Amino acid sequence: MPTNRLTAFQLFYILILDGVGAMMISAGINFAAAYAMYTHNWESDPTYGTGSPPLFLFSLPTSLVGDAAITTIIQCILTWLIPLVLVNLDLAQGRVAPIGFVPEPTSRWVRCLFLLDQHQREPNGERKRRGQQDHRPDDPEVNPDEETELTARHPTDHNTANSGTKQQGISVITTTAVCASSPFRSPSPSSPSRSPQSPDSNHNKNKTISNRHHNSNNLLRTLCSTLALAGYPRGAGVTGLAWFVLGQLGRGLLLAVGAFGVLIGPTIGVLAATGTRYGGDWVFPGAWAGPVFKLVYGGVLGLLTSPAVALFWMVRAGWLANRIRRDCGGVLREP
Template structure:
């Protein structure tokens, strides 16, 4: 995982000793091939220049590839879980445990946010490194301590994750950030969901009841689509924006070039 997409790494001085070691190792590995021997592995990735506006490619990536596709995947998983959970139950209610759709909604939001954020960390990182999508470069880098902490802009960490501690920090740190984003979405999504469920349920006293066979499965199917489509794009944008800030910082310090800059230099 390279500097631009590893959330634990921020811009720093190039490691000249490591670069020299890499070049020497490549010379020993293939003494007959002298093409681009001074280019480190991180420079071989096809990073694109950060954009100064939201491009069509970025919009399609965020709202179609990330939003809709994530929604469909979430819908399938939620539907399968709902079918396995509810089809053998005697009753499905809104608030009273067990088999309460309100509790299921809260747990699903928690699990889907954390899992989706982790997935986006690696998927978007790979797409940035391979040039599938350029990073976003039209936002100003934040100055507040909280925002710089949230976007991993001040933590000095190694470029590679080796050992248990860096990987634990990676997963724990991203989980915390996904929960912060969840805190923003939760009141709106949870409130709207409960309101909708009161409209489609059968009220008996202070509780609402639902058909065991169809209602929870269809609900979780639709819920997965909505949550995935709405909440995944901001997660993907987090890594696109952060990568843009770090690429600009590294380029300004004479660090890693984008694929466009490398191509123009070779030409």
């Protein structure tokens, strides 16, 4: 369920798992890339290398500011795309709870940034009435077997939904099949095989096939839930997929612009203080200047951006969960 405050585990997830973890991974990758880029220039002559210019703060082609700009763009795009999958997967499987106390924005541009208007919203209660009264077996949006199975498996939750009471839990489950596809549903336990009585070998074979089919359904449901939490439009074709990917790349570039604007000032200040003045620029002789710079810069960039991206998706998931509870009559299920 969405939380009404930041819990200890949410802080641990954002700051330690996403923040410190991303810092260590980013620092290591950037150090390895810089080692391959810069150290071979210093193997024969530690002052000027094998005919290559030393590293400068501003002067091309070995500008550390230019290196920082390229590093920021590439790393921020990856930092956006990777948590898009991993954080939303954790949210879909109930490993971390959405953040539910942030008010949903009303600005058109902020809602567009957070992918909140992918579908037209229905009036409050309309979805619930349509799900409770108008679902039919031939309706492609409704699966009556799934509703029956949910009701049979969780009779207490079904009755609680009708009475309007709330229970503590992590996952969101709805009273109708329309809302049963909520991205916050946890994988349900395996149901017993419905095959008729047969010898042990046939029974075990049927049970194995049933379990495989159930696991495949759970995997598909988890994938669909993850994509839904990431804002992927339901039923989008190739064109919709292309626009979705371009939109995510654009958000990654926006993240890069913001991160570069925050970090470039302190970066120039620290490099100017540690470099050697050379004309109107600063020079950084030595084989390890480049790798050490990229290690520190990449680590700080990961520590700054990765928690922000995780927070983005957790807050968005909280708005979606609150909308499900409000519009679809969702109730909370004990884990």
